[in-house]
Amino acid sequence: MARLVIVSNRVAVPEEGGKAVAAGGLAVAVKEAFTAYEGLWFGWSGNVVENPSTEPTLIDRGRVQYAVVDLSPQDHREYYSGFANRALWPIMHYRLGLGAFSRSDYAGYQRVNRTFARALADLIQPDDIIWVHDYHLLPLASELRGLGIANPIGYFHHIPWPAADVFNTLPASNDLLRGIADYDLIGLQTDPDVHNLTRNLIDELRAIPLGGGSLMVDGRRTRIRSFPIGIDVAGFKEAAENAGSNRTVRETMAGLRTRKLLIGVDRLDYSKGVPERMEAVERFFASNPDQRGNVVYLQITPKSRTEVPEYEELSREVNETVGEINGALGEPNWTPIQYVTKPYPRPVLAGLYRAARVGLVTPMRDGMNLVAKEYVVAQSDEDPGVLVLSKFAGAARQLPEAILVNPYDRFEVAEAIRTALYMPRGERLERWKPMVERMTREDVDWWARNFMTDLENFRTVEREPPRT
Numbered sequence: 001m002a003r004l005v006i007v008s009n010r011v012a013v014p015e016e017g018g019k020a021v022a023a024g025g026l027a028v029a030v031k032e033a034f035t036a037y038e039g040l041w042f043g044w045s046g047n048v049v050e051n052p053s054t055e056p057t058l059i060d061r062g063r064v065q066y067a068v069v070d071l072s073p074q075d076h077r078e079y080y081s082g083f084a085n086r087a088l089w090p091i092m093h094y095r096l097g098l099g100a101f102s103r104s105d106y107a108g109y110q111r112v113n114r115t116f117a118r119a120l121a122d123l124i125q126p127d128d129i130i131w132v133h134d135y136h137l138l139p140l141a142s143e144l145r146g147l148g149i150a151n152p153i154g155y156f157h158h159i160p161w162p163a164a165d166v167f168n169t170l171p172a173s174n175d176l177l178r179g180i181a182d183y184d185l186i187g188l189q190t191d192p193d194v195h196n197l198t199r200n201l202i203d204e205l206r207a208i209p210l211g212g213g214s215l216m217v218d219g220r221r222t223r224i225r226s227f228p229i230g231i232d233v234a235g236f237k238e239a240a241e242n243a244g245s246n247r248t249v250r251e252t253m254a255g256l257r258t259r260k261l262l263i264g265v266d267r268l269d270y271s272k273g274v275p276e277r278m279e280a281v282e283r284f285f286a287s288n289p290d291q292r293g294n295v296v297y298l299q300i301t302p303k304s305r306t307e308v309p310e311y312e313e314l315s316r317e318v319n320e321t322v323g324e325i326n327g328a329l330g331e332p333n334w335t336p337i338q339y340v341t342k343p344y345p346r347p348v349l350a351g352l353y354r355a356a357r358v359g360l361v362t363p364m365r366d367g368m369n370l371v372a373k374e375y376v377v378a379q380s381d382e383d384p385g386v387l388v389l390s391k392f393a394g395a396a397r398q399l400p401e402a403i404l405v406n407p408y409d410r411f412e413v414a415e416a417i418r419t420a421l422y423m424p425r426g427e428r429l430e431r432w433k434p435m436v437e438r439m440t441r442e443d444v445d446w447w448a449r450n451f452m453t454d455l456e457n458f459r460t461v462e463r464e465p466p467r468t
């Protein structure tokens with residue numbers, strides 16, 4: 001049986017003897033991919049140390065082996081905080097004004113990709129299939145090819161691929177495009193992402209379309225397809241159904257009394273539109289004064305990337321916005337926005353989603369957005385809540401029955417909140433049913449299987465040289 005080698009920036013090594021894996025989207029997705037394969041998961045340990053060893057540390061956990069490397073402070077600064085999170089992340093999310101490009105950061109990004117490739121190459125066996133994840137590792141296939149690795153290498157991009165005019169503002173854009181074309185299969189979240197990258201390769205690198213998503217780029221064949229990522233529907237459903245026994249959930253529900261709950265759950269990131277959403281909620285209370293005291297908005301937002309200045313700035317902005325709105329609208333017996341920055345275990349989140357009449361998922365731009373899917377799956381079939389979803393989240397393509405909104409327009413979002421709160425049960429059920437059925441069919445297992453089937457096919461069929 002072929003072995004699956006997964007490569008991602010961070011590796012979630014489970015505790016010895018325990019089954020616990022961090023519940024983040026990538027960890028769940030990778031676990032799913034390993035159900036059908038024995039494998040190896042390679043990437044950064046999460047540790048930053050002076051003079052890190054270039055030899056990976058190997059850890060065995062049953063069918064999966066983990067190989068992790070440490071980063072030096074300079075690597076971490078340039079590769080991770082710098083180029084990946086201050087150049088690629090904002091540009092891929094259409095935030096041109098936030099893109100901070102530096103040549104030394106880019107050199108660090110290339111250096112770490114080279115170091116990863118060298119450390120990984122020695123572990124690769126001839127029959128391995130390699131699946132690389134996310135924007136930290138765009139040049140990894142080129143580096144591996146340079147070391148003679150001829151195995152099939154797939155890449156999945158978890159975030160949006162922007163329009164060419166946006167992507168090309170990166171000073172390294174063509175270099176990055178040439179690099180990504182060294183993957184055999186490139187998976188993106190949505191068809192518009194596929195269109196954007198394909199056009200970009202055709203226009204900038206004179207790639208030749210071969211049909212069926214395949215392209216010839218500099219004499220090499222690659223294939224680009226959308227694979228919208230799903231969630232662990234069975235696990236999430238079960239967690240939501242059993243959440244009533246959880247103390248945090250029970251106490252939150254008791255505290256609500258007759259009040260209706262609006263919920264937002266996001267990593268603290270400017271792509272998620274948290275302050276904009278708060279302003280929309282403020283707008284809602286301004287134009288629906290009779291709802292003051294009847295509705296509470298809970299925003300759960302763990303901090304992330306705190307070493308990146310833009311995230312510190314955002315944290316201040318959100319704190320101020322919450323303070324201003326609560327100060328202006330709140331009463332001694334009612335606080336309109338409850339803002340918490342703790343991460344919560346999955347069962348608690350599932351229970352809170354279920355308790356909320358409205359799920360507010362309004363990113364300014366998002367590759368997919370798993371929270372939207374989790375909210376839908378957590379609802380009860382008796383009395384489902386309503387999802388208000390940004391049309392700029394990849395998830396909007398699979399959830400068209402949600403109330404789709406433009407997150408830049410706080411009047412529109414405020415109106416959607418009103419519509420959601422007043423929506424009769426019949427319409428809520430009618431909208432929810434097709435969404436939950438689609439989520440169940442197109443879950444994380446479906447996603448991983450589709451990607452792997454395509455990558456396996458590549459080995460047997462697509463790699464034959466094209467007939468001229």
Ligand code: ADQ
Nearest residue numbers: 025158229266267300302342343344366367368369370371
């Ligand atoms: P993220 O930007 O991290 O992922 P998202 O898809 O919403 O965004 O996933 C976040 C995950 O973290 C969800 O599973 C959510 O439940 C969890 N989470 C959020 N807040 C939490 C809290 N307080 N406590 C515990 N868990 C919390 C990137 C891309 C997305 C893409 C995913 C997967 O930016 O567009 O959907 O990868 O491909």
